[in-house]
Amino acid sequence: SAVISQKPSRDICQRGTSLTIQCQVDSQVTMMFWYRQQPGQSLTLIATANQGSEATYESGFVIDKFPISRPNLTFSTLTVSNMSPEDSSIYLCSVEGGINYGYTFGSGTRLTVV
């Protein structure tokens, strides 16, 4: 299955600033997915990123707050903009691993906004 490198692994940021999270995959994939995991909670899909087109956002998430880039088939970025303490979460990227491999996840970015 695919191997995902995600960085940074953690960061502490001031409110009002923005953080860009990078996700690198070791193979070409059509779709990449970004999730948020709030403290003690499950994973919620933020958006699906396709190469060459705008990301598709889930209900409750908007492009101005979470702009996504997908410049090629192995890389994507998620920016958390104008951060507030409520944005403190783990952000994870994921790709389809193929049949019998489900979806593979990066190790996540633990964001704390102070």
Add this chain to the structure above:
Amino acid sequence: GQQLNQSPQSMFIQEGEDVSMNCTSSSIFNTWLWYKQDPGEGPVLLIALYKAGELTSNGRLTAQFGITRKDSFLNISASIPSDVGIYFCAGQPAGTASKLTFGTGTRLQVML
């Protein structure tokens, strides 16, 4: 967004005991996946299920795709300390290709 109902929410068990957890949904799913998440890590796939009624094992783990396509269970036999973690079910609802919906999670703690 939709979340799957997963139970129990948490479990304290003795080492060596068997564990069972399940997920239910009000809608039909095409795929069921079971993941384990350790602290500071992303979820790691344990078992993938693709057909209604399918029963699949991975070592001490066994999972089944419910015949109604609205539920799934995961069993862990003879638990060991490294089984500690959070277990999530996840599924692809029918008609939503490539989107995963996650369960609320089961936190497993094993007492020696």
